[in-house]
Amino acid sequence: QSALTQPRSVSGSPGQSVTISCTGTSSDVGGYNYVSWYQQHPGKAPKLMIYDVSKRPSGVPDRFSGSKSGNTASLTISGLQAEDEADYYCCSYTGSSWAFGGGTELTVL
Amino acid sequence: EVQLVESGGGLVQPGGSLRLSCAASGFTFSSYWMNWVRRAPGKGLEWVANIKEDGSEKYYVDSVKGRFTISRDNAKDSLYLQMNSLRAEDTAVYYCARGMFDSWGQGTLVTVSS
Numbered sequence: 001q002s003a004l005t006q007p008r009s010v011s012g013s014p015g016q017s018v019t020i021s022c023t024g025t026s027s028d029v030g031g032y033n034y035v036s037w038y039q040q041h042p043g044k045a046p047k048l049m050i051y052d053v054s055k056r057p058s059g060v061p062d063r064f065s066g067s068k069s070g071n072t073a074s075l076t077i078s079g080l081q082a083e084d085e086a087d088y089y090c091c092s093y094t095g096s097s098w099a100f101g102g103g104t105e106l107t108v109l
Numbered sequence: 110e111v112q113l114v115e116s117g118g119g120l121v122q123p124g125g126s127l128r129l130s131c132a133a134s135g136f137t138f139s140s141y142w143m144n145w146v147r148r149a150p151g152k153g154l155e156w157v158a159n160i161k162e163d164g165s166e167k168y169y170v171d172s173v174k175g176r177f178t179i180s181r182d183n184a185k186d187s188l189y190l191q192m193n194s195l196r197a198e199d200t201a202v203y204y205c206a207r208g209m210f211d212s213w214g215q216g217t218l219v220t221v222s223s
Binding site (some may be wrong): 002003032034036038040044045046047048057087089093096097098099100101102 | 144146152154155156159168169170204206209210211212213214215216217
């Protein structure tokens with residue numbers, strides 16, 4: 001039950017695009033299409049942004065997109081906005097449990 | 110509107126026990142797997158446990174096996190986490206989350222310290 005690997009931090013200017021990676025193994029990210037992404041602002045509950053690798057829940061802007069290649073999933077945020085500044089977590093099914101990534105702090109410069 | 114409200118957190122000494130509750134509303138509680146997820150200070154999210162719709166299957170992260178017990182009462186639309194033999198490393202905000210984590214509560218803080 002190891003955590004998935006994410007970069008500690010990423011940054012970008014308003015209007016730019018950033019991509020956050022999430023690396024696992026063939027037993028989690030690579031083995032299932034149950035990868036999801038969460039946004040968490042300080043003191044708030046996590047919010048689902050992407051599920052099943054690339055699906056967006058109702059209400060999530062289409063600036064947020066997800067993809068997967070092999071054992072690595074990615075979240076791309078295009079047209080960065082100030083309100084996107086938050087922590088982002090990936091999550092994957094592992095066959096009998098769930099694993100989250102260590103989290104990535106996104107700074108909008 | 111889906112609502113999940115956790116309660117029961119607080120300060121407890123190492124080796125002590127605590128029972129967390131999560132009150133659900135706005136959806137058919139008995140139709141969903143439910144989870145507990147925690148976030149320790151300065152760390153990331155960690156899945157703790159989940160329970161099947163009817164309570165017949167339960168799964169735990171290795172670090173809490175034998176110490177924590179997840180349960181539910183579908184008649185009361187409530188999820189529980191009984192935490193025994195608490196350790197300092199269990200200090201965290203504990204969230205309940207529905208199904209495949211599509212809805213979350215605001216969390217309840219558990220602090221294990223002497």
